[in-house]
Amino acid sequence: MKRHVMVNGRSATIEIEGSRLRYVREDGVQIEREFSREGTSVLLNGHSYRVSQGAGSEIWVNGRLLSMEVFDPRDLRPGQGAAANHGRQEIAASMPGKVIRVLVAAGDTVEEGQGLVVVEAMKMQNEMKSPKSGRVAEVRARPDATVGAGEILVVVE
Amino acid sequence: MFRKVLVANRGEIAVRVVRALREMGIASIATYSDADRGALAVQLADEAAYLGPSPSSESYLRIDRVIDSAKRHGAEAIHPGYGFLSENAEFAEACAAAGIVFIGPPAEAIRKLGSKTAARQLAIAAGAPVVPGTESALAGWEQGSAAANALGYPVLLKASAGGGGKGMRRVDRESELQSALRDAASEAGRAFGNSEVYVEKLVVEPRHIEIQILGDHHGNLIHMGERECSIQRRHQKVIEECPSPFMASHPDLRERMGQAAVKVARAAGYTNAGTVEFLVDREANFYFLEVNTRLQVEHPVTELATGIDLVEWQLKIAAGERLTLRQEDVTWRGSAIECRIYAEDPDHDFMPAPGRIVHLSEPSGPGIRLDSGIFQGWNVPLEYDPLLAKLAAWGPTRETAIRRLDRALAEYVLTGVRNNIGFFREVLADAEFREGRLSTSFLERFFETRKKAELDPEAAAAAALVLALESKGSGRPLLINVSRWLDSGREKLFR
Numbered sequence: 223m224k225r226h227v228m229v230n231g232r233s234a235t236i237e238i239e240g241s242r243l244r245y246v247r248e249d250g251v252q253i254e255r256e257f258s259r260e261g262t263s264v265l266l267n268g269h270s271y272r273v274s275q276g277a278g279s280e281i282w283v284n285g286r287l288l289s290m291e292v293f294d295p296r297d298l299r300p301g302q303g304a305a306a307n308h309g310r311q312e313i314a315a316s317m318p319g320k321v322i323r324v325l326v327a328a329g330d331t332v333e334e335g336q337g338l339v340v341v342e343a344m345k346m347q348n349e350m351k352s353p354k355s356g357r358v359a360e361v362r363a364r365p366d367a368t369v370g371a372g373e374i375l376v377v378v379e
Numbered sequence: 380m381f382r383k384v385l386v387a388n389r390g391e392i393a394v395r396v397v398r399a400l401r402e403m404g405i406a407s408i409a410t411y412s413d414a415d416r417g418a419l420a421v422q423l424a425d426e427a428a429y430l431g432p433s434p435s436s437e438s439y440l441r442i443d444r445v446i447d448s449a450k451r452h453g454a455e456a457i458h459p460g461y462g463f464l465s466e467n468a469e470f471a472e473a474c475a476a477a478g479i480v481f482i483g484p485p486a487e488a489i490r491k492l493g494s495k496t497a498a499r500q501l502a503i504a505a506g507a508p509v510v511p512g513t514e515s516a517l518a519g520w521e522q523g524s525a526a527a528n529a530l531g532y533p534v535l536l537k538a539s540a541g542g543g544g545k546g547m548r549r550v551d552r553e554s555e556l557q558s559a560l561r562d563a564a565s566e567a568g569r570a571f572g573n574s575e576v577y578v579e580k581l582v583v584e585p586r587h588i589e590i591q592i593l594g595d596h597h598g599n600l601i602h603m604g605e606r607e608c609s610i611q612r613r614h615q616k617v618i619e620e621c622p623s624p625f626m627a628s629h630p631d632l633r634e635r636m637g638q639a640a641v642k643v644a645r646a647a648g649y650t651n652a653g654t655v656e657f658l659v660d661r662e663a664n665f666y667f668l669e670v671n672t673r674l675q676v677e678h679p680v681t682e683l684a685t686g687i688d689l690v691e692w693q694l695k696i697a698a699g700e701r702l703t704l705r706q707e708d709v710t711w712r713g714s715a716i717e718c719r720i721y722a723e724d725p726d727h728d729f730m731p732a733p734g735r736i737v738h739l740s741e742p743s744g745p746g747i748r749l750d751s752g753i754f755q756g757w758n759v760p761l762e763y764d765p766l767l768a769k770l771a772a773w774g775p776t777r778e779t780a781i782r783r784l785d786r787a788l789a790e791y792v793l794t795g796v797r798n799n800i801g802f803f804r805e806v807l808a809d810a811e812f813r814e815g816r817l818s819t820s821f822l823e824r825f826f827e828t829r830k831k832a833e834l835d836p837e838a839a840a841a842a843a844l845v846l847a848l849e850s851k852g853s854g855r856p857l858l859i860n861v862s863r864w865l866d867s868g869r870e871k872l873f874r
Contacts, residue, residue, distance in 0.1 A: 225847045229839050236843045245840035253836055257844060264841040271841035274738045276794035282738070283842040285789050285801055286834070292846040318733070318761050322565075343731050343761055347566060 226293040236292075310379045311353050315369040319343030324365055326376065330358045338376045339363045352378050380698050381405055381456045381480070385428070385449040386420065388460030389439060391752035391768055392676070393420035396458045399690040408452045410445065412438035414760035419752050426452055433762045439463045442470050446477050456480035456697055458690075462764065465673040466493055482697040484672050488647045492670040494539050496577055502667040505646035507639045510658060510666040512579030523560055523578055524553065530580040536560060538567030539575035544614025546570060549581060582666065584818040585658040587611065588623050589671075590640035591681045593692055594650045595702035602637035603681050603689075603709050606654075609817040610806065612729065617799070617822075618806065619677035620716040621684040624777060624815025629663045636665055643670065652678075652693050658819075676719065676769065679748055683715035683773040714780040717771035718788070720751075722759045724797035726831075733761035737795030742787035746773045746780070749787075759796050767798065777815065781807055805829065 227234045237244045243266075246252040255266040264271040274282040281290045323340040326332060337349040338358075356378045363375035383406040386396045393409055397420050400407040409424035414433035421427045428448035430438035438444070440463055449457055457474055459465035459482065471486035483489070492498045496515045503509055511530060516539050517523040527534045527550065536559055538546030546567030548559040560576060568574035586609045594600035607623030608616040626633050640655035647670070654675045656668040678689050687704065696702060723729040739755040751768035753759070759767065770787055774780035785807045791800050806812055809825060 223847065225843070225850070227839075227843045227846070229843070230834065234839065234843065236840065236847050238844065238847060243840060243844055245836060245843060247836060247839075251836050253840055255837070255840065257841075259844060259848065262845075264844060266837055266841055269837065271838060272792065273842050273845045274740075274792050274794050276737055277734055277796070280794065281842045281846065282792060282794045283838045285791075285804065286832075286838060287794070287797070287801065288834070288839065288842055290839075290842055290846060292843065292850050294850075322569075342569070343733075347562075348728075348730065 224295060226295050228289075228291045228293075230289050235295075310359065310377060311356075312374045313338055313350055313353070313376045313378065315341055315350075315373045315375055318368070318370050319348075321363045321365055321367045321369060321375070322347055324361060324363050325349075326358045326361065328358050328361050332356060332358055332378060338378075341369065341375075350375060352376075354378060380700075381694065383408065383452070383454050384456045384458055384482070384694070385445070385452060385454035386410060386424070386458050386460065387439065387445045388458070388463055388465075389415050389418060389420065389752070389763065390766060391750045392460040392674070393418070394423060394752050395750050396460060396690060397424045399688065399694065403691060403694060405694070408448070408454055410439070410448060412762075414758075414762055417757070419754055419757070428452055433760060435463065435763065442467070442473050445470075446473055446479065449474075449479050450477060454479060456482055456694075458482040458693070459673065461671075461673050461676055466671070468493060480697050482651065482693050484647075484649050484651050484653060488649045489672045491647045492649075492672050495537060495541065495669050496539055498669055499667070501646055502643050505642045507643050507667040508665060510579050510582055510668070513577045516575035516577050517560070520557055520560060523576075524556055526578050527553065527556060530578065533581040533583075535579045535581045536563040536576050537579060538563065538571060538573070539577055540571040540573040541567055544611075546574075546576065547614050582658045582660055584820050585609075585660055585666075586623070586625055586817055587616070587656065587668075587819055588625065588636065588659045588665070589654050589656040589675070590636050591675070591678070591689070592640050592644045592649065592653050592655060593689070593696070593702060593704070594644060594653075595696045596650055596699060597701050599702040600641055600644055600649070601702070601704060601706045601709060602640050603685055603687060604633055604711055605636060606675075606677055606680055607817060608677060609819050610812075610821055611819050612822050614819075616677060616719065617721075618716065618718050618803070619680050620714065620777070620780075621680040622711055622714065624817065625659065625663070627815075632659075632663055632665070639665070639667070643667065651696050652689050676766070677717055679750060679769060679771045680715040680717045683748060683771060684711045684713065685709055686712070713773055713775045714777040715771055715773045716777070716780045716784050717769050718784065718799075718803045719766055720768040720770055720791075720793070721799050722765040722767050722796040723799060725799050725802035727797075729799070730797075731761070731765045732797035733759045733765070734796045735759075736793065738792055739794075740790070740792035742770065742790035744783075744787065744790075746783045747771070747787045748773070753793075767793070767796075778813075781813065805832075 223238045234247045244254045258265040319341045332352045334355045339350045359379045360377040385408040397407045407424040408426040409420040412433045464470040468486040468489040471481040474481035513526045533551045536548040548563045550559045564574040591603040606621045608619040610618035654671040657665040659665045735758045748771045772784035
């Protein structure tokens, strides 16, 4: 069995045959180990690892939280992965919360790092900053509105 | 002693108080909002009372509903925990009016110490040293500017009614003052319903060291030594310890600070447990900061080092018992360190991370104490402070306590909500931390030089193995990362 793996945004492959595995990272680092797996316990050449699933694509291994996806290579199409971030940028709430203040209006010129919207969640106020210098194309956030994770607040172009 | 006590709080502190009540043979009543119906404290208590919808303004902060629940369930006393109504003089008075004992200081002492400006004046009168600053709330921007110029930058803006770093802003130059004032006042208004702000000279790279006090209704008042809480992020404590490593080179400092704390408490007519906070500079000068008129989040390190149960004493004192501990009975043994486990993401500017706990395996073993309010499957609500648990370690030396804490953090599996467990292991490995060279700017500097540890390919292979075996034959990704676009956006925003 051969699988493609994305670990924290970097790719690797894992091949499994019987009780042997070969893991090859995109930078060429590779390891071959004899393995045994029982539930959350993995032994690689006798070295012990504890693996536990988190939310979404998160996986916990020996105290480190990794973002990890596994694909069957037959299912993989070219051109997948994070799109290049140019031009128009949508600034979204990264968690549910409440809009406290809107600091810009459509048409404003903004600098990279300039505050756009202040969102409060769990009693902490966080200022969402512009990822680029440009012009505010659209302001969707409204003061006192409750927003969900991923909801677009401001568009900068 | 009381027969039944209501706990007007939630999370780990509600569990802590319910445990003390059970140990003392007192019936406990937990309280809950909609979000907390299934909370651990509700499960562990003898009875539970519904307060209202999830926002705390409609539940845990509703004096009328808390008092009404206490009456309905026949509680003789209310333990307020920390936060919420714990430092609310009106609440203490409402308890008294309803014939219920408030487990804490008298309403009058809360009022005297609750306003930071009034507390400063009281400390000055009692002879405790204070940081130079305005003695009352700022009337406006012009007054703030004049005061800051007179003190000299950098200055610190603070909320008169504040605590926990809310409504606090460091200002390095005059051009930043106006927006900082606006932000501090707005944040203070939201957090405390009082937007008054005052200004103080900033003590550069101080240690935050606080003194635990305990007093009864018969005139006995003692201190239980210090806790060092210098490891803070945005004025929010994250690691606390007892004793302070600074005491080793300044053997008389504990007693001097202890006496100053007792003087302030006496001047305020204080009873029950409380904490007097100080800033300490490099020359071991200490300055009165404020009094927290309640049990502190970090009280377990004092309990571990002194062997004294603070919550038990709170209950005994509130029931009118005499404090049988004399000052000379309080001794300190070994070293205790605690870290606050929060549902927040250290890799994304510590954004709060509510959600469901997918897997939980808690540490234990020699010298470990865990005060937790969570369980596997629990949904961490977004309405409240993201504190999940407090992990503390005791050892005969500070070195051993650190090793034990690190070992326990390594054992701690908590997935589903992002948390700071891994981050604490990085801090504990820091050379300055190990040497006890602490200050409130420690974390700021730590972040400047923080390097993410390289990912061990063997660990990645172990994780990939499990995922690949679980997804065998499906031909599709086992786990679909719905938020990858969101993650990449986040990383850019909070870099």
